Amino acid sequence: MKKLIDSQQYRQALAIFDRQLSIGDQITFTLALKACTKLNDYQYGIRIHQQLSLKAIEDPYLQTSLIHFYMQCHNIDQADKIFSTMKNKTVYAYGAMFKGYISNNMPEKVLELFEKISIKIDELIIILLFNACAKLCNNRAIKTGRDALNRLPTSFLQNQKLINAAIDILMKFGDVNQAEVVFETTQNKTLVTYGAMMQGYVTNDLSDKALDLFEKNPLKSNEVLYAIVYNACASLSNEKVIQLGKKIFDEMPKRYLHDNVLVNSIIHMFMSFGEIEIAENLFSNIKDKTSYTYGAMINGYKNNQELQKCLLLFEQVKKENLIIEEPIFLSLIGACSQIGIRSICEHIVRQIPLSQPSIYLQNALINMWVRIF
Template sequence: MVTSRVQKTCSINDRTKHHQSLLATIAAVGYIDNEIPQKAIDLFQQVKNPNGILITLLFNACAQLPSQQSLDLVKSVWKKYQNTSLLDDHALTAFIDALMRCGDVKDAETLFDQSAHKVLPMYGAMMKGYIDNTLPEKAIDLFQLVKNPNEILILLLFNACAQLPSEQSLNLVKNTWKQYNTKLIRSENTLTSLIDALMKCGDAKSAESVFTESWHKSISMYGAMMKGYIKNEMSTKAIDLFKQIKDPNDVIITLLFNACAQLPSEQSLSLVKAVWKKYQNASLLHDHALTALIDAFMKCRDVKGAETIFHKLPHKVLPMYGAMMKGYLLNKTPSNALDLYRQIKTMKETQSDFFIYLLTINASAQIAIASECQAIVDDIPQHLLLNIQICNSLIDMWGKAGCVQKAEQVFTNLSSIDQVGYASMS
């Protein structure tokens, strides 16, 4: 009878633990799906005996919140459970993904190489990690070891080749497309990545063939085509494609503004104004689109229109100031660019932004007053003074201001001298 009571108590405890584990799992999935990874991590740390699913979810949460703290946590959990039966293929894949997201490529490679049983998702996690860590050549090499890739691996290959555009990458993309286009290359995401890779490798004609032959053209495919046309300096085609889209999103509108900026004309300006008028009160135009809008107005020489938009914006981000400053330089009003710089120079974001300082130096070069030039140099953080583009611009600025000795001093301190540096000194 005592034995029966003990068994009954153990059974209740087991059911209670299972119930708690189930609730924790459901909650963790919800936190991760709603992009609240820290709550999933906190929840995991309250569970005394996590199951394999909870461990996998922890790895997913840490991948979503990459940091040294997340990296240390996944490594400690891995060390604790690596010799148990809890870590299946899903957990190993999630662990690789977490390591890669946290920038620990070396340990991800070690784990992958030591795994006796490698499933396709593990290859995918490695390839994606290589791409995220700007190591596309390693992703390409890994793909070529896979005998029967699935669509996800093919998509990742296209992304890697887009990140490493070359004749070799183009041939690999086209050969893969030819081999698998009737079997695996079906989804809109894969076709979008294919178009992007072809465009990045400079083969607009093949990208056009893929796009034209596709039965269902998604908005992302239109975006890849427009972006590709802009990259290959075929902005007229990007503009023509925009006109075929009934309901553009913010990415498509941003690309239109970029295309019009690349092809400045009265016609482009009229189109930009029409699109701005149509969508200015909608929620479509986010910071990127508004920055591109300002740039398009400036490139089309409508400085007043750009200023009107800029001054009315309730929320201004640093790239918007950059677009205005760049526009002022283009339109030969450097003093306006310097006025903007003075408004933002104490902002924390400005003090680490290479582009803003480059524009400011170029504005000072146009004005060519030595005292103004020195005031700008005094503002530039020391680490940016080591940048080769900053140095080249400083040489040009001092030369135009008639301060030859200061130009020579910058030139002498260059760690590596490129053709621009020599040109600036000549």
């Protein structure tokens, strides 16, 4: 079963489990639950749970597998119930709970559970805690994250993934100086480490520092670093940065142009430079355009006062039957504000799903109608 699961043949693994159900043990049950989790087969996993003996259910490894399964199936209550009945909670069980809360967009529960931990924790628990703190970024998260960082055992600081997570939360908290201290004292920097610093600089409106760090990076850059540096260039757009952005693009391995996320960042950069033709050429060469790709172009047209092209491209998005994300509507509303024709504004507004409009969308609509009238 393990070989089949390792090779992603989950159905075949479950078929073997069914044939050997009568002689199944904790290991085979754990493997079967893992296969169900990978397949998102909720009913099969529940059936496995129901077949477990009372003795098997008390096995901490099986309990952890059940927690992971139910979290993946978004059944938080059942995962909570299993965790609460564990007599000997392990660090792996806490890790499964933390991961589940984060993946189900409940980072505040990670902080609540972290405060109740009474066993010795490992680096993974701290990494997950930092991830939850970075998602929340409220006063409680900042305090919890700082306290945990200040109390880290020296041995934990050898874990590069933990260092990267620490840099990320410090940047999210706006503590750039402390993030720089952590970065400078790190000996084995990886591309993820450089990416965390560069993204942190961009987030904190220090894009010039992101560009400086990109140029100092001794490692071979990947798609993530290129995407960050293009976003940094787009946010500055002065003459020096325009030349640098073009140089970086010219020297970048062209195989990276198959990465849609990266190409979106490149389009955004060239649109910010006013290089509409280059952006259009990049856009036309993308085979599988996403809503975000169209969004980058529509926003670029809006910022360059190519307002008619915004509307034409929006019609193309609809023909492709893509899900129209909020950023596209925000760009269109901005374009309508500049066009100033009431009928066009009303036509666009009628197509916005207003069941749960965000505060950004509401403000954009208010500003548009104020300008029109």
